[in-house]
Amino acid sequence: MMLSAVAWAVDSGATGSTVPDGRAIFEARCAACHGSDGKGAPGRAALKIAMPDFSDCSFASREPDGDWRAVAHDGGPARGFSELMPAHGKLLSEAEIAAVVKHLRSFCSDRRWPRGELNLPRPLVTEKAFPEDEALITTFANVNRDGEVATDLLFEKRIGPRAMLEIALPVVAVEQRSATSSHWNAGVGDVGLGAKYAFFHSLESGSIASLGGELKIPTGDEDRGLGQGTVVFEPYLAAGQRLPWNSFAQLQLLGEIPTERDMADEIQLRLALGNAFSLRPHGRVLAPMVEMIGAWKLGDESETDWDIVPQIQVPLSRRQHIRVDLGVRIPLTNTDERATRFGAYLLWDWFDGGLLDGW
Numbered sequence: 528m529m530l531s532a533v534a535w536a537v538d539s540g541a542t543g544s545t546v547p548d549g550r551a552i553f554e555a556r557c558a559a560c561h562g563s564d565g566k567g568a569p570g571r572a573a574l575k576i577a578m579p580d581f582s583d584c585s586f587a588s589r590e591p592d593g594d595w596r597a598v599a600h601d602g603g604p605a606r607g608f609s610e611l612m613p614a615h616g617k618l619l620s621e622a623e624i625a626a627v628v629k630h631l632r633s634f635c636s637d638r639r640w641p642r643g644e645l646n647l648p649r650p651l652v653t654e655k656a657f658p659e660d661e662a663l664i665t666t667f668a669n670v671n672r673d674g675e676v677a678t679d680l681l682f683e684k685r686i687g688p689r690a691m692l693e694i695a696l697p698v699v700a701v702e703q704r705s706a707t708s709s710h711w712n713a714g715v716g717d718v719g720l721g722a723k724y725a726f727f728h729s730l731e732s733g734s735i736a737s738l739g740g741e742l743k744i745p746t747g748d749e750d751r752g753l754g755q756g757t758v759v760f761e762p763y764l765a766a767g768q769r770l771p772w773n774s775f776a777q778l779q780l781l782g783e784i785p786t787e788r789d790m791a792d793e794i795q796l797r798l799a800l801g802n803a804f805s806l807r808p809h810g811r812v813l814a815p816m817v818e819m820i821g822a823w824k825l826g827d828e829s830e831t832d833w834d835i836v837p838q839i840q841v842p843l844s845r846r847q848h849i850r851v852d853l854g855v856r857i858p859l860t861n862t863d864e865r866a867t868r869f870g871a872y873l874l875w876d877w878f879d880g881g882l883l884d885g886w
């Protein structure tokens with residue numbers, strides 16, 4: 528088995544002493560269908576397929592080079608697109624494919640849009656810095672102590688190049704035990720409304736940083752253990768950094784500020800380290816990750832809570848717009864009070880295609 532980093536790397540391929548002329552290759556091999564302006568050749572309307580518009584930054588910026596190189600090399604079906612997009616892997620070298628993809632990049636010149644390379648794999652707990660168009664179901668279920676299953680339905684909508692709005696609808700089931708019996712309470716938890724803005728990004732240094740916040744509204748019944756019973760404000764700073772060998776780090780510094788002032792404020796530090804690799808060149812990208820989560824209650828004598836969350840993210844669809852992540856959140860401190868939890872999400876990057884597209 529050959530491990531390959533090609534699918535995810537920013538600039539592999541351009542080796543050798545002479546850099547191929549991407550524009551000339553594009554004109555010779557691609558422009559008949561994609562148009563010299565990258566918007567799709569008019570005559571190709573007969574293909575009865577919506578051609579991608581490489582000058583549309585909202586579309587082009589979020590696609591990492593690796594995905595475009597995979598499509599150029601292996602043809603549309605490699606990423607669940609039409610076979611009308613032919614494979615060029617036998618006609619062009621990796622360096623020529625890298626050069627023509629670089630030319631595709633020249634059609635969108637608006638640098639406000641952070642590039643898809645900075646859209647690092649989403650960890651189970653740590654919030655990403657990249658603004659997304661995603662729908663997500665996340666579940667955490669206790670594997671020891673009292674039963675609890677917390678499922679979050681999350682919808683994220685990108686606004687322009689750098690901003691994002693988010694709504695989170697939790698559904699919670701908790702076991703309540705007394706000396707003689709136990710029963711389950713289930714219902715809606717505290718609904719969350721959030722926003723995020725990527726104030727810095729650089730493809731060259733592989734960095735992105737955002738400021739965001741979430742307002743938790745006490746829609747969950749506090750007496751039945753489903754909600755906190757007060758409005759909670761959660762401001763945060765999120766940052767992502769690409770590292771050598773297709774590794775990456777993501778960091779989130781978060782405050783939890785209940786408006787009811789006799790409740791303690793909390794600060795959380797979340798750090799995710801991971802690696803993105805594929806089993807063959809231009810193949811799907813797998814991302815094993817580990818998160819460390821530290822939580823401090825301010826003005827409280829209780830010690831810091833530390834958790835570790837090993838996990839792996841796996842794409843399900845060929846287009847990789849539908850992915851799962853499976854992991855375990857293990858408490859490292861206060862282990863006699865806190866449960867170990869199984870965690871999972873199912874993610875749908877809906878901008879990249881419908882639920883039934885791209886398989």
Ligand code: HEC
Pocket residue numbers: 552553556557558559560561574576577578579590594595596598599603607608609610611612613615627628
């Ligand atoms: C015979 C026509 C044809 C030629 C020649 C062609 N393409 Fe395509 N290409 C298509 C079609 C059609 C699609 C859209 C497929 C879909 O949406 O299912 C496409 C899609 C793509 C995409 C995917 C964009 C996305 O949605 O992420 C890339 C990248 C691409 N082409 C690059 C190239 C490059 C580079 C060349 C030249 C080396 C090239 N194409 C040559 C027809 C063509």
